[in-house]
Amino acid sequence: MVTFPDITPELKAAMPELRGRLLANEILAPFTWFRVGGPAQVLFTPADADDLAYFLKHLPAELPVYVIGVGSNLIVRDGGVPGVVIRLAPRAFGEVKADGDIVTAGTAALDKRVAEVAASANLAGLEFLFGIPGTIGGALRMNAGANGGETKDILVEAIAIDCRGETHRFNNADMKFTYRASGVDPALIFTAARFRGTPSSPEAIRSRMAEVQAHRETAQPIREKTGGSTFKNPPGHSAWKLVDAAGCRGFKVGGAQVSEMHCNFLINTGNATADDIETLGETVRERVKASSGIALQWEIKRIGIKAS
The missing domain is CATH 3.30.43.10 (Uridine Diphospho-n-acetylenolpyruvylglucosamine Reductase, domain 2)
Known part of the structure; x- marks a missing residue:
C-alpha cells in the first residue's frame, strides 16, 4: 500500500x-x-x-x-x-436554515437537504438541487445544475476562507459563474452560502421535486458506484449522445464501465481501480474525438498521483 x-x-x-x-x-x-x-x-x-x-x-x-x-x-x-x-x-459545516426568502447553508450540507429545507419553508427555485448528489461546496465551485436550474440562479452570497486564514464574501457577480464553473480562486475554501427562493405553494414545490427525483431514478444509475456526470456538455451538444454515437455504451476497462443506462456516467462494477475509471474516461474521450471531432472536457474532478 x-x-x-x-x-x-x-x-x-x-x-x-x-x-x-x-x-x-x-x-x-x-x-x-x-x-x-x-x-x-x-x-x-x-x-x-x-x-x-x-x-x-x-x-x-x-x-x-x-x-x-x-x-x-x-x-x-x-x-x-x-x-x-x-x-x-x-x-461542523452542514447546518441549513430558512429565514424569510433566504436559505443559509454550510458547504458540507447535501444539495438535496437544502432543497428540502427550502420546500419546508414554501420557497421555490431550489428544487433542482434535489437532483444533485453533492454538497453546497461543490455546487458553488462548479455552478452545479440539473433539470433546468443552476446555482447561479439562486445564489445571494458565498463565504470562503483563503490560505492566510482570512474570510471573504462573494456576491453572485463576484463568483463569475459560467457553465459548470466559477471564476473564484480555487485556493479559497467555501464554508457557507445564502440562497434566495421565491414564495410558492407547497404542492407546486413538492410536485417539482417529485419530477426531479423521478427523472434521476429513470435516467441515471443512481444505485451504482458512480461519479455522476463524467463530461461537460459541449456547446450545442449532449455529452451522452456523443459517447453513445461513438459506440461506447457499456464499454469496459478493467472493473470500470460506461453505464448502459446513461452514457455520461462511469461506474465501478465492483473491483475497479481509479486508474481503470480514468483510463476508461480518457479512452471514451479519444473515441468521441475520432467520431465527432469534439473534445469532451471532464466534469469529474481528479486529484492525486497515479500508482507507480
Whole structure:
C-alpha cells in the first residue's frame, strides 16, 4: 500500500490550538462514491470555520491543499494525494436554515437537504438541487445544475476562507459563474452560502421535486458506484449522445464501465481501480474525438498521483 511521510507531528506542534482531527495516510476511497483511491498524506477535518482558518494560517505554504465533500464527483487516484486533504464534515459545516426568502447553508450540507429545507419553508427555485448528489461546496465551485436550474440562479452570497486564514464574501457577480464553473480562486475554501427562493405553494414545490427525483431514478444509475456526470456538455451538444454515437455504451476497462443506462456516467462494477475509471474516461474521450471531432472536457474532478 502507498504511504507518505507522516508530517502530522510537525503540523500539530506548529498548531497547538488546533481542535480538528489530523490523520496521516488515511485511505480516501470510503469518502468517494466510486469507492476507489489511495491515501491522503494528511486528512484534516476542521472543528468549525474558525478552526479551518487557524489551520490554513499556520499551514506551511509549500504543502498542496485539496478539499473534498461527499466525493460524489471525484476520482482519487490510486497513488494517493500528497499534501493535505481537507474534509468539511456535516456536523461542523452542514447546518441549513430558512429565514424569510433566504436559505443559509454550510458547504458540507447535501444539495438535496437544502432543497428540502427550502420546500419546508414554501420557497421555490431550489428544487433542482434535489437532483444533485453533492454538497453546497461543490455546487458553488462548479455552478452545479440539473433539470433546468443552476446555482447561479439562486445564489445571494458565498463565504470562503483563503490560505492566510482570512474570510471573504462573494456576491453572485463576484463568483463569475459560467457553465459548470466559477471564476473564484480555487485556493479559497467555501464554508457557507445564502440562497434566495421565491414564495410558492407547497404542492407546486413538492410536485417539482417529485419530477426531479423521478427523472434521476429513470435516467441515471443512481444505485451504482458512480461519479455522476463524467463530461461537460459541449456547446450545442449532449455529452451522452456523443459517447453513445461513438459506440461506447457499456464499454469496459478493467472493473470500470460506461453505464448502459446513461452514457455520461462511469461506474465501478465492483473491483475497479481509479486508474481503470480514468483510463476508461480518457479512452471514451479519444473515441468521441475520432467520431465527432469534439473534445469532451471532464466534469469529474481528479486529484492525486497515479500508482507507480
